[in-house]
Amino acid sequence: MEKHKLKILFVEDDDLMRNTIANILSKHVEEVVLAANGLEGLELFKTEKPDIVITDIMMPKMNGLEMIRKIRQEGISVKIVVVSAYSEKENFLRSITLGVNNFLIKPISYRDLLKIIDELASLTFKDKKIDEERLYRYKAQEELKEAHLELESRVIERTHELAIANKQLREFQETLQDKIVKSVSEIRMKDHIMMLQSRQAVMGEMIGHIGHQWRQPLNTIGLLTQSMLFSFRNNKLNENIFEERVDKIMEILDTMSVTIDDFRDFFNPNREKMTFAAGKTITKTMSFVENSFQKHNINLTFTKTDECLIEGFENQYSQLVMNLLINAKDALVQNCENDRNVIIRLSSQMGKSCLEVEDNAGGIAADIKEHIFEPYFTTKKEHEGTGLGLYICRTIVEKNMKGSIELKNTPTGTIFYIRI
């Protein structure tokens, strides 16, 4: 017969009894541990971890019931069998409350002992299996719990990361918005500054033109005034001559006044939106540059098929024409020896005014053409151009007057088309 794979702790104070039963048990189970009293039994229980404890009740030092109570306090599901005399009924009852598995009454029946052991063995085996399963389940549960915990911690971690990322994103969005607002205002500021710079450049140009326009009449007035003194000294100054010269001087001064008024109008920035005749504005603007064009032997011609009424700022339109004329003039002086021509045409096309400014200065190279409307782009020599003229033209046409500006090369030069 095969031995049960069990460890039994047998606690009995009677040596004879202990050894006899031990002999029997050792034939049926693999290991038998012996103790002579409750205290010893408890110690051995702790160190040996038996599957079954068989114990007497009445023992010195620590009785069986006390020992069982302590074992059960350990919370271990060890199988316990109590051995006692029939007379000790109360002890049996008490042992039941302590949770023992079975009872044996002295004198111990060999058959009963083995029967109980067989029962407990199978129970233990089942328990073991159950324990294993439990353990497995427990382990699985633990693993699951751990996995769950890990998952949770990862979720928390990721949530945290996400929150940080979200916060960063929000901050980024906010700074982006700030940046956009800032750059937009910077661009506006830049545009404004460039407008001013270009205005100043045009103003410088205009002062030059005023100089040109005034030099001749100033000279004439000077000579007329001095000639009166000469005539007086030669006794030739009579009232008629005097009046004639004064009239002449006043006439010249009137013309000079008109010039100054025109220039002042041109620079008055507070002018309101109004309907104006483009043809008239062009003629007036041409008069500003007339002298300068003459000086450089440039033929300036203007043909119009329509006056072309435009709603907007007249002085800006004038500045646009002025910039295009100055541009053409500078290109001609730089690139063209003689037969310098600038032709202005004005016509009405599909309800819009079409202004053409054509020169024969040789045209604009293809690689430069696409940059020509960019700010601070210039082909002129240092100090001669601000690089803003055409940029301002585009700003005036596209932004302020909602029109279009483009240029085309001709066999001899360039044509700018402005449709407003």
Place this chain on the structure above:
Amino acid sequence: MEKKILIVEDEALIREMLKEVFLSIYQNVYTAENGEKGLALYQEVLPDLVITDIKMRIMDGLTMIEKIKQIDDHQNFIVITAYSDKEHLKRARNLGITNLLIKPIDLKDLITLSWEMLNYA
């Protein structure tokens, strides 16, 4: 004074005024309205002094001087010009013109200069 003066100026009012002023000093004053006419008149009267503006249509003053200098390299000139015409100033210097008057002209300066050149001063 018996010297002959030629005034070349395209603006009629100034031309007439200069003529009047110079006539009060010199006996023979001739006027022309551009370089071409000035050159023709020069060859006709052979003046002692030529007073000329630079910017004129048909033929400018400096071109006229160039042509006159081919006839008489020692001819006296007074050139009147605007200060801003830097190209003209340069051209005038290259032609050996030293007597330049800048507009607006001071008549006293012009007359004094003409005296100096005609050795009256």
